[in-house]
Amino acid sequence: MNHDKITADSIRAMKARGEKIAALTAYDFPMTRLLDEAGVPLLLVGDSLGMVVLGYGDTTLVTMSEMEHHVRAAARAKPRGLLAADLPYQSYGTVIDAVKNSQRLIKEGAEAVKAEGGRSIEAQVRAIVAEGIPFLGHLGMLPQHIHEEGRYHIKGKAEAERQSLLEDARILAEAGAFAIVLELVTPPVAAEITKTISIPTIGIGSGTECDGQILVTPDLVGMFPWFTPRFIKPKMNGAEQMRAVVQDWAKSLQTPK
Numbered sequence: 001m002n003h004d005k006i007t008a009d010s011i012r013a014m015k016a017r018g019e020k021i022a023a024l025t026a027y028d029f030p031m032t033r034l035l036d037e038a039g040v041p042l043l044l045v046g047d048s049l050g051m052v053v054l055g056y057g058d059t060t061l062v063t064m065s066e067m068e069h070h071v072r073a074a075a076r077a078k079p080r081g082l083l084a085a086d087l088p089y090q091s092y093g094t095v096i097d098a099v100k101n102s103q104r105l106i107k108e109g110a111e112a113v114k115a116e117g118g119r120s121i122e123a124q125v126r127a128i129v130a131e132g133i134p135f136l137g138h139l140g141m142l143p144q145h146i147h148e149e150g151r152y153h154i155k156g157k158a159e160a161e162r163q164s165l166l167e168d169a170r171i172l173a174e175a176g177a178f179a180i181v182l183e184l185v186t187p188p189v190a191a192e193i194t195k196t197i198s199i200p201t202i203g204i205g206s207g208t209e210c211d212g213q214i215l216v217t218p219d220l221v222g223m224f225p226w227f228t229p230r231f232i233k234p235k236m237n238g239a240e241q242m243r244a245v246v247q248d249w250a251k252s253l254q255t256p257k
């Protein structure tokens, strides 16, 4: 087994080797350590933590200091996998903010940053990459735009949307992104982007043809039972098991000695 530290270049090289990239969200020390021990090469302190850890209704309420707090905790696991972190809503509107806030996340232990958008953030991506910070793109359904969008829906059905996604992917790759998350992109368009660009695509709800797949970990292990995206089939019923174990334990306290 290769124990070398995984870098953005290693993730990029996986596409060249035709090796599928597994990626999962990790929000704290034990979660990061467990996923890393399981061999996941790309770990993301995603701003989805706003919903599945902090109980917000969407990701737009997540702040830089909340992201820093969770990045610090995840980084203490010192993972072999690459630890990326989301730049939260409105933290990268200008080039100056994008660089300053990326540096704040890197200072806390992130090894790459992710932000949502294509041509609209090209200058920010170029500036982040020029600072030597690996950048992970995010196209398709952009959760930080949920208020403009109104709901989480599939992207790429209309021809104009298809062309726009292809163009955004090309722009991000040229700006220096090491990979791009494709969220809720129609599988044919996700496959077309994957074939067209040289950097890996990491799909979520975007079909099987991407170079890798990312999931929100609590969705995978059934630990957020109050909402499960349609494209997810949890691999275990973590919430049910936890309730049962806790109930059992609490009941055992009542058993007369």
Ligand code: KIV
Residues within 6 Å of the ligand: 025, 044, 045, 046, 047, 048, 049, 086, 138, 181, 204, 214, 215, 216
């Ligand atoms: O915040 C997050 O967890 C994400 C993944 C869904 C890709 O952006």
